[in-house]
C-alpha cells in the first residue's frame with residue numbers, strides 16, 4: 001500500500017522531528033502566523049501530530065491507524081480518514097490544515113473541494129508544502145528511490161497547487177516562505193526568516209480563502 005510506511009514506522013517518522021529541529025521550528029513558526037488557537041481546526045494527514053499541540057489543532061484525520069495512536073497522546077481528537085472523503089459535515093471548521101500531506105494525496109483536487117465543503121463561510125485552507133523546484137524539493141527528488149518516507153511522493157510547484165485551489169473554488173491567496181535557500185544557506189537566522197513570497201523557500205505556507 002502506498003502510504004503504509006507511516007503505519008510501519010510511525011515512531012521513526014516521529015523521531016525525525018527531534019533530529020531536525022532546525023527545519024521543524026521555522027515550519028512551525030510560519031504556520032503559527034496563520035493558524036490561530038482560538039479557531040476550530042481540522043488537520044488532514046495529521047500523522048503523529050507533531051504540529052497539533054503548538055498550533056492548537058482540534059481534530060485530525062489520517063489513513064494510518066498507527067500514526068494516529070501517537071497523535072492521540074498529544075491531546076488531539078483523531079479519526080481514521082482521508083482528505084478525499086472527509087468524515088465531517090459541511091460548514092464545520094474555521095480552518096483546514098495540511099502539512100507536507102499534499103504530496104501524498106491520491107487526489108489533491110478532490111481533497112481541496114472536500115476541504116471547501118467542510119469549511120465555514122469565512123474559513124481558510126492552510127497548506128504547508130515543499131515545492132518541487134525548491135532546494136529541499138530537489139534533494140528529496142534526487143534521493144527518492146532510497147528514501148523511506150518520500151519514495152512515492154508527487155511534489156508540486158506552488159503555482160500548480162494554487163491552480164488546483166482555484167479550480168476547487170478558492171480565490172484569495174496569501175503566501176509565506178521559510179527555509180530560504182536551505183541547505184545552501186548555512187546560517188540559521190538567515191534561512192529561518194519568514195517572508196511574504198514563494199520564490200526561494202523550501203517550505204511554503206499557502207492560505208486560501210473563498
Ligand SMILES: C[S@@+](CC[C@H](N)C(=O)[O-])C[C@H]1O[C@@H](n2cnc3c(N)ncnc32)[C@H](O)[C@@H]1O
Pocket residue numbers: 003006044045046047048049050051061062063064067081082083084098099100101104105106
Ligand atoms: C509526511 S506525513 C505528514 C504528517 C504531519 N502532517 C506532519 O507534518 O508531521 C504525510 C501524512 O499524510 C497521510 N496521508 C497519506 N495519504 C493521505 C490521504 N489520502 N488523506 C489524508 N492523509 C493522507 C500519511 O498517512 C501521513 O501521515
